[in-house]
Amino acid sequence: MSEMMVLGFENEMEADRFGLKLAELQNDMIVQLGDAAEVVRDPDGKPHVKHGTHLVGAGALGGAFWGMLFGLLFFVPFLGLAIGAGMGALFGKLGKTGIDREVLEQMGDAVPPGKAGWFLIIDQMTQDKFLGAVEGTNARLVRSNLTAEQEEQLKHAFGARHHKKDA
DSSP states (O other), rough: EEEEEEHHHHHHHHHHHHHHHHHHHHHTEEEEEEEEEEEOTTTOOEEEEEEEEHHGGOOOHHHHHHHHHHHHIIIIHGGHHHHHHHHHHHHHHHHHTTHHHHHHHHHHHSSSSTOOOEEEEEEEOOOOHHHHHHHHHOEEEEEEEEEHHHHHHHHTTTTTTOOOOOO
């Protein structure tokens, strides 16, 4: 079972600093990431993605996955009824993953306009040590467990390239 986690920070510098800490935690085998992306939002709310490939390497889900997810999390509230059938279809696919829409809204709210954050897919972690490291950052934390089926459905819904995990 994987976990999807969002950590919201007051600014890009704090998020960048956590990225360095995240690399340490991964090197120390406290966390094993399936994927990671840092997002910085303009004061007007537009997200800018800094993909965490230095943390996850070749197994990353890809920019299409994060781009579509961030599009739904950050743009839909502003677009209202003008989103059209395409975004409606994506919400329909997202609903089939079984991930609670309220949790997704909380994830989007964790990184409001003018702030920055990390979006993580965590394959494994030593929870007490990882959360202890997060605790010292004053990050806003939102978490959701993902069954293997939910993770695959999420990847499929957002067009992520599939990769096989080592057994």
